[in-house]
Amino acid sequence: MTAPPLANLINELTKLPGIGGKSASRLAYHILKRTSGEAEALASAILEVKLKIFRCPICNNMTDVDPCAICSDARRDASVICVVEEAYNIATIEQTRDFKGVFHVLLGALSPLRGVGPDDIDVVGLIKRVQGGDVREVIIATNPNVEGEATALYIAQQIRPFEVRTTRLAFGLPVGGDLEYADQVTMAKALEGRREI
Amino acid sequence: MTAPPLANLINELTKLPGIGGKSASRLAYHILKRTSGEAEALASAILEVKLKIFRCPICNNMTDVDPCAICSDARRDASVICVVEEAYNIATIEQTRDFKGVFHVLLGALSPLRGVGPDDIDVVGLIKRVQGGDVREVIIATNPNVEGEATALYIAQQIRPFEVRTTRLAFGLPVGGDLEYADQVTMAKALEGRREI
Numbered sequence: 457m458t459a460p461p462l463a464n465l466i467n468e469l470t471k472l473p474g475i476g477g478k479s480a481s482r483l484a485y486h487i488l489k490r491t492s493g494e495a496e497a498l499a500s501a502i503l504e505v506k507l508k509i510f511r512c513p514i515c516n517n518m519t520d521v522d523p524c525a526i527c528s529d530a531r532r533d534a535s536v537i538c539v540v541e542e543a544y545n546i547a548t549i550e551q552t553r554d555f556k557g558v559f560h561v562l563l564g565a566l567s568p569l570r571g572v573g574p575d576d577i578d579v580v581g582l583i584k585r586v587q588g589g590d591v592r593e594v595i596i597a598t599n600p601n602v603e604g605e606a607t608a609l610y611i612a613q614q615i616r617p618f619e620v621r622t623t624r625l626a627f628g629l630p631v632g633g634d635l636e637y638a639d640q641v642t643m644a645k646a647l648e649g650r651r652e653i
Numbered sequence: 654m655t656a657p658p659l660a661n662l663i664n665e666l667t668k669l670p671g672i673g674g675k676s677a678s679r680l681a682y683h684i685l686k687r688t689s690g691e692a693e694a695l696a697s698a699i700l701e702v703k704l705k706i707f708r709c710p711i712c713n714n715m716t717d718v719d720p721c722a723i724c725s726d727a728r729r730d731a732s733v734i735c736v737v738e739e740a741y742n743i744a745t746i747e748q749t750r751d752f753k754g755v756f757h758v759l760l761g762a763l764s765p766l767r768g769v770g771p772d773d774i775d776v777v778g779l780i781k782r783v784q785g786g787d788v789r790e791v792i793i794a795t796n797p798n799v800e801g802e803a804t805a806l807y808i809a810q811q812i813r814p815f816e817v818r819t820t821r822l823a824f825g826l827p828v829g830g831d832l833e834y835a836d837q838v839t840m841a842k843a844l845e846g847r848r849e850i
Contacts, residue, residue: 457723457744461701465701468698474679485715485740494668495699499699502696525656542682543682547654547655
């Protein structure tokens with residue numbers, strides 16, 4: 457009984473990650489209630505992003521300039537490369553304002569179960585950058601899960617011949633958390649990685 | 654450091670209800686990863702909905718035909734009107750497949766705190782339909798909260814002169830729930846509304 461254009465919008469919205477039927481419906485009715493100008497702004501933002509955004513040829517970040525704003529920023533230290541799985545992980549690291557190096561986006565993580573092997577992620581691009589000779593350190597910031605760990609070990613192995621410092625993000629208790637809620641593995645990592653104070 | 658077209662899309666997405674910064678970012682990167690065709694389908698669905706959908710002149714439902722599919726369905730009983738706050742509430746009631754009557758969308762609920770008074774919701778349209786004379790029952794299906802209750806009482810009062818049966822949805826325990834988790838008010842309503850078995 458839902459009008460077809462409305463049903464179509466709800467259907468398109470459910471294709472987005474984390475948007476189920478009820479959320480899609482709430483979003484669609486919200487769009488209906490807003491002005492045409494606001495709906496057009498959203499629609500054109502969607503189209504524009506597909507037209508103007510491409511992957512940086514150096515680091516695979518999403519960008520509208522070649523090379524991307526990070527790779528072309530002279531104030532950043534190109535000798536420290538932080539390796540992440542996806543372009544959106546860059547924002548999480550940039551938020552800290554503590555990292556002054558550059559990035560390399562792998563475009564995924566090794567996952568034999570999902571059929572993602574070494575040729576499906578961009579390790580070759582990273583190795584070429586390391587081979588260039590100006591790299592001092594590679595910080596591996598893949599996700600703290602099985603796939604991320606496997607990917608980190610694989611990359612470390614591939615980089616070893618070039619004698620570049622290779623590091624992995626620290627594992628431990630999340631700040632603001634409660635000891636009581638820490639799982640066994642995290643707790644073990646926190647003990648293992650304990651530091652003098 | 655996020656590319657402007659991407660930052661713009663993320664900003665537009667955060668204007669949607671229930672979409673915070675992180676969700677907007679996840680949605681934007683998802684759209685970037687999909688094909689241009691898929692992005693165009695979403696963008697045109699947004700535009701189309703604004704072009705083709707309007708409010709049914711009888712019941713205020715969102716529709717692309719005049720009158721809406723429910724009001725124009727001869728198999729439905731136009732003598733029973735279910736009153737809801739918003740057009741999206743219709744879907745929730747239709748899902749039960751138990752209701753064969755028609756609807757009336759108020760376009761809101763009375764809320765003195767938010768400055769929504771009797772003139773801001775469509776009670777006049779409902780009264781006109783009741784005055785028409787063919788209505789046997791008005792089922793008030795406003796939300797089970799303070800605003801919804803106030804609105805239900807106001808509508809009941811306004812309809813009284815026309816001597817039409819006026820009912821309110823039942824309050825009680827949600828099915829599938831656990832007695833332990835029922836709040837006091839719901840439990841009191843469940844006791845009060847108890848039925849012979």
